Amino acid sequence: MVEARVAQLTGVHAVSALGRGADAQLAGVLAGVPAFGPVHRFDTAARRVTVAATLPEVGTLADELAAGIDAACRAAGLDRAERAGCVLLLAVHGGPAPGTGPSPAVLADHLATRCGLSGRNRVYTSACVSASTAVADAAAQITHGAVERVVVAAGYLVEPDQFALFDAGRALAVDGAVRPFSVGRRGLLLGDGVAAVVLESSAARRRGAEPLATVAGWGRAGDAFHPCQPEPGGSGLARAVDGALRRAGLPPQAVGYVNANATGTAQSDAAEAAALRRALGEQATHVPVSSTKSVHGHALEASGLLEFVITALALRHGHLPVNAGWLAPDEDCPLNVVTDRPHRTDATHALTLNAAFGGANTALLVGVA
Template sequence: MAEPPVAQLTGVHAVSALGRGADAQLAGVLAGELAFGPVRRFDTTARRVAVAATLPDVGTLADELAAAIDAACAAAGLTGVRRAGCALLLAVHGGPPGPSALAARLAEGGGLSGPTRVYTSACVSASTAVADAATLIARGDLDRAVVAAGYLVEPDQFALFDAGRALSDDGAVRPFSAGRRGLLLGDGVAAVVLESSAVARRRDGEPVATVVGWGRAGDAFHPCQPDPSGTGLAHAVRAALRRAGLPPQAVGYVNANATGTAQSDAAEAAALRQALDGYAGQVPVSSTKALHGHALEASGLLELVVTALALRHGELPVNAGWRGPDEACPLDVITDRPRRTTATHALTLNAAFGGANTALLVGTP
């Protein structure tokens, strides 16, 4: 009997304030480089906070996405012929020319003639798109898909987060740490090629990682606040493990959603304690948002790329901004320096307003 199709990452590309390209992301998070600085892209004189992680020279979001898609396809070895029939799943915020029109334009420009989908579900947009692509590949509906996502720090969203006092006023993001004061936004544009393992093998494609499990769940607790029990995110993690057929102790690293806010970090710690049973305190955890900032709709994809590359490299990113343990977050947080690992599986988690939660489980190929 033939093995069921498995979704593999065969090409990745990402851009953030850490630099351009997948290698720059890995180098930046392993060096523990804080990418935050004064916002110069727009006027922040009326804002409480004036710090974000932004690229100094950046094109329009459409241009950055087009370049990322082309780079990911090139990294996967997809020629023009192999791009034909390839689906595009795009995660972006709203705005001109509209997500659907942008997806159609990007697909045409990139030679991707398959179906397109758009995702505008805030901070779980990109991770939801990855889960859908992996589902379609596992069912045999698609051989390959490009998932792309982008967010560039702009004045409207910045003002909303600032007015809501969600932004850290001390210039740093401190996930799971005592004294954490909030999140900081960051540029993020990423694209990945997901292919059926059988298709990639036939063309000698070299996978970066395998998406072995995924899960989604809702809290239905509050429009903005997470459920303090973490139940929704715990359901998503359990679903990812169940789909992969793996026990909690198979997880060797968690790139947490942790944004550095008091309530959400504590809720996520509670979710991990639920989902990983008594093993939660032994799993290395960090949040790379402390380095590259929160890229909203693009966060799930940027963090998936970083997680997959770190796992393959065998070194786990540090949780920057650490000031000391918080009793509400009793986890094995990676502090001081990156940690070497021989782990073969890692989770990357995301959560959004409205109680949406996602978990992606990746493995070394």
């Protein structure tokens, strides 16, 4: 009998303004206390908004990523020999400002050498779906038998250029709070995020590894509706969800939680609610939904991996994060939003969703191990 191949999560590490380590992320999102505060890393005097979710002390992005990859590999029980030949998929910003650091491809090579990974590297610079696309590709490579083990890493540290762009575009919340799906939401806020995970085939158990979760399914779709605005009916994101469920061979009723992309912006949150109704049908009115961006902020290219880690840990521990910043229901977002306290759950599957400018959409279906 041929053993079914499935991508299993065996090692994790994550850093955000909630703290350092995967446990700090879970504790932070369950506490539901937003980590936003004044930015001291650079001058914000000329900006409309002056807050973000930043760590008080942080190294360079390269150092933070290297430390994260090492920590995830140690958590997975990988020694140097087992890292050899391992593929690195890296999600970062598409290009640094002059003089700020190496190109993404050079950074990936540097990290692989530094951390003892000698497989082929691949870089993802597709904005806010970069990391989730990398996870989907890792899962595809593993389930198709192309590789046995992949390290996915992603990082974004709040810096002046992207901060200025989002502020100038009036995308940042002037009231200093992210309020996904809520009436009165004013926009997003940026946040630090660095994460690394080890994904392996089902052969991981044979070396004694204890999986934390599985990537049960994944879906990707584009709608190309507008450079910045989402398709109002959520068609692209709905197709991504459909793809994840179809790949897993599961019905909408199997989804027990959704960690939404919801950034707290008026159009994108409404479009995502429409996408969930379109993809899940009646289940969309029952399944608990929250966006952990309301606590740790939007980590841009790293957001998909940070939220994947949080979703996997929440599912494993049976507690669903609060949607912070909530004021009142919005008729354009008729969802079962987790607003008061973390919900206990015995769900076996959860979705984590991401969307990017240009109409790119991803859905990862996380399963209990």
